[in-house]
Amino acid sequence: MLQMKGIRKAFGPVQVLHGVNLEVQAGEVHALLGENGAGKSTMMKILCGIIGADDGVIEIDGKARHFAHYDEAIAAGVGIVFQEFSLIPYLTAVENIFLAREKKTRFGLLDRKAMRARAKEVLDKLGVEVSLDKPVAELSVAEQQFVEIAKALSLDARILVLDEPTATLTPSEVEYLFKVMRELRSQGVAIVFISHHLEEIFEICDRITVLRDGEYVGTRRVGDIDTNELVEMMVGRRIESNFPPKPEARPQARVVIDAQTIQLHKAGPFSSFQLRQGEILGFAGLVGSGRTETALSIMGAYPAVRVNVEINGDATTPRNPSEALARGIGLLPESRKEQGLITSFSIMQNVSVNNYGKYRKMGAFLDLAAERKHTVKAINDVRVKAPGPDAPCDTLSGGNQQKVVIARWLNHHTPILIFDEPTRGIDVGAKAEIYQLMRELTEEGYSIIMISSELPEITGLADRVCVFRSGAVVATLEGAAINSEEIMKHATTGKLNYVA
Structure with a gap:
């Protein structure tokens, strides 16, 4: 159904795509993979007419097509669901689905009845139930995702691009999305699927095309390749292990956070745990178990009912993030x-941005030389790949954006770091770099709380693990007890403690 042949694109002197190929069949889920910056998004924007190619051919059903803008791609049956939702939160699902192409009555008024009927028809075809009359801001992330897909399908899209559609979904929501994708595949829709979760690729996709540094690497059937081969195609080298080796347990290490009582909700259970110097403490549990809220309550950023916490021996709990920052706590949200x-x-x-006070000289003026010197050191320490310190952050890959946030806290000298889903939306090569960086930081004396929904990340990286259920810590695991089975057992049946 779709062929893209010899696609080239440059932005100024930087060549982004070097004659890339992609072929997608009708009734196929085709994975488009590569590290951040490999050219996947640029390729899809060219397909959808959002940007133009410098060279190359796009064929749909064997006919050469050139799209000057997105409307022309839509007319040809191409729809895209971007990683960042393009919904207007205060409009309903129906209004979003028909935005800028509203149906009208013969008197020029909005034909709300016809639009609602068509929206319901498309969602019924997907087999999903979404409230059509609520503002989409009141819908779950999964429901918003289905509204985005319905918007594309309401255009009679025969080629559907899904860019990181599972990044913010729970496992059950991902499984439902896959059910919808299988139904679309059975209807002959060609789906281009972009994801950094390799296990998803092997579950839902038929074939895989890999890009690396803007070059076409190859196309393989899913059944003909394993994870190690796929990673090697993506990064150009074999990654034997994502995770650096764990150090020996240090039970006598100094306690930097002693959380004696954290109660998130009135009449709810309470948590207690400790963070030691030089360790990675994992926060694991199902979505909604209270991991992030507990971490934010330490910083005064979540209104918990009770927070009794000692930070480096000081029992004064921060009332807000500014006080937490002054006490040496940094957050990677x-x-x-x-x-x-x-x-x-x-x-x-x-x-x-958090450090301008130390660069101030002569009143309102800044010591720009000192600012640049410290910035260059910080970004070199965390190995940010960028043209220089003046590069805009929106030009960086996801992994390098994460490193910039880490560099900020190193520049601010915050020895306690809270990393919330540190590798979400990051490719496999960048993940390994972030893991290595986190381990290096703990070897230098930093202490890290890592909140993660990925069990392999928790088991492979954390020195100890706090397991959460219903808003509280129900178990703290270390050593051989840190395994997926033990974590899930406590996450689903762990004993809750209540304040007397």
């Missing part, structure tokens, strides 16, 4: 683009 970075700012501005 789950959403780096919305909460961790000002993406339109440069690397240097993001690294310095």
Whole structure:
């Protein structure tokens, strides 16, 4: 159904795509893989007419096509669901699905009845139930994802691009999305699926095309390749292990956070745990188990009912993130683009944003030379790959954006770091770099709380693991007890403690 042949694209002097090929059949889920910066998104934007190619041919059903803008791609049956949702939160699902192409009555008024009927028809075809009349801001992330897919399918899309559609979904929601994808595949829709979760590729996809540094590496059937071969195609080398070796247990290490009582909700259970110097303490549990809320309550960023915490022996609990920062706690939040970075700012501005006080001289003036010197050191320490400290953060890959946030806290000298889903949306090569960096930080004396929904990440990297259920820690595991079976046992049946 789709052929892209010899696609080339340059932005200024930088060649992004070097004659890349892609072939997708009708009724196929085709994975498009590669590290961040490999050219996947650029390739899909060219397919959808969002940007133009410098050279190459796009054929749909054997006919050469050139799309000057997105509307022309839509008319040809191409739909895309971007990683960042393009929904207007205060409009309903129906209004979002028909945005900018509303159906009208013969008197020029909105034909809401016809739009609602068509929206329901498309969602019924997907086999999903979504409230059509609620603002999409009130829908779950999974429901918003299905509204995005319905929007594309309402355009009669025969070629559907899904860019990281599972990044914010729970496992049960992912399974439901896969059910929808299988149904679309049976209807003859050609699906291009982009994901960094390799286990998903082997579960849902038929074939795989790999790009590396803007070059076409090859196309393979899923049954003809294993994970190690696939990773080698993506990164150009074999990664024997994602995780650096764990150090020996140090039970006598100094306690930097002693959480004696954290109660998130009135009449709810309470948590207690300790974070030691030089360790990675994993926070594991099902979605909604209270992992992130507990970590944020330590920083005064979540209104817990009770927080009795000692930080480096001081029993005064931070009342807000500013006080937590002053006490040496830095946060790498789950959403780096919305909460961790000002993406339109440069690397240097993001690294310095909490530190301008130390660069001030002569009143309102800044010591720019000192700022640049410290920024260059921080980004070199965490190995940010960028043209220089003045590069805008929105031009960086996901892994390098994460490193910029880490560089900010190193520049601020925060010895306690909370990493919330540190590798979400990051490719396999960048994950290994982040893991290595985290281990190096603990060897230098930093202490890390790592919140993660990926069990292999928890078991492979954490020195000890706090397992959460219903808003509280129900078990703390170490040594051989850190395994997926033990974690899931406690996450589903762990005993809860209540304040007397």
